[in-house]
Amino acid sequence: MLPFKLVYSDDYYLPIGSHVFPAEKYKCIRDRLLASGIAVPSDFVTPSPAADEDVLLVHTPQYVHKLKTGTLTALEELELEVPYSPELVSAFWLAAGGSVLAADHALNDGVAISIGGGFHHAFPGHGEGFCMIHDVAVAIRCMQRDDKIRTAMTFDCDVHQGNGTAVIFSGTHAPGAPVPSAWGSVLHPNHPGRRRSVHAEDVFTISLHQQNNYPAFKPPSSLDMNLPDGIGDDEYLACVGDALSLGLGKLKPDLICYLAGADPYCEDQLGGLSLTIEGLKERDAIVFRIAKAEGIPVMVTLAGGYAIKLEDTITIHSNTVVAAKEVYGGTS
Ligand SMILES: [Zn+2]
Secondary structure, three states, rough: OOOEEEEOOHHHOOOOOOOOOOHHHHHHHHHHHHOOOOOOOOEEEOEEEEOHHHHHOOOOOOHHHHHHHHOOOOHHHHHHOOOOOOOHHHHHHHHHHHHHHHHHHHHHHHHHOOOOOOOOOOOOOOOOOOOOOHHHHHHHHHHHHHOOOOOOOEEEEOOOOHHHHHOOOOOOOOOOOOOOOOOOOOOOOOOOOOEEOOOOOOOOEEEEOOOOOOOOOOOOEEEEEEEOOOOHHHHHHHHHHHHHHHHHHHOOOOOOEEEEEOOOOOOOOOOOOOOOOHHHHHHHHHHHHHHHHHHHEEEEOOOOOOOOOOOHHHHHHHHHHHHHHHHOOOOO
């Protein structure tokens, strides 16, 4: 039995037909975790859909109304890059509920993992890049509204920049939150990651992503690590430690929301970095070790993963649970 919870529902499945996004991955990961003995059935908890009032903490009433009534414009549906249906709306509301539940469990147990979520390309008033609503942002705003946390940090390791996250949390300050001044020169000039930073809020946003990839326009996160094409495990893992340490030096949050994207993988169809499966597992372990050492709870969502072989995506995501188990302990 794991010393933390896995949040999962069969209804995480996204009804989008044949698509580069492998909507069946969530169930495959659950099955893998059980078949391999990494988890047992009692490790899983089932989420409920987010309430509309929770979603409205992040998204505009106009956008929520369009989603609920099926009145997106053709352009808005095109931008979403997944086919609209009422069932898809339900799946995204459930993903948001799953992230809320995972955040709650993380605050209790030190870590929790939703076997879903991480839809970081959703903006307050529109969705894009397979992301209809921003589950992680909904979870953060719910925890803040309910006085369970005051501050949070998003640590986004999906290969694509977290543009929705950056916009949602730009310019919002919690009373008394530390506001860092401009960054000093911290990284070595030859370091592969080029940093850009502008602001700090009650939610400090960090994104490690491939510079030459979607989205073309990258609104500034609190800290962006713009990675060059093709970097491998060693350089990437150095950036992970640097970015997290830098961020925690500016804000020690009440909750870290880790987006454990599988798409920095070398055989990803939508990524251009060169990480190995082992490197990605070590990435997860670094995040967990640092968070545990700092005593900060971590809520994990999976985000993207488009490996040529679905099995590899399943392995990478399953390894996130393995890494958490190794860091936080547990027997099964
Ligand atoms: Zn991605």
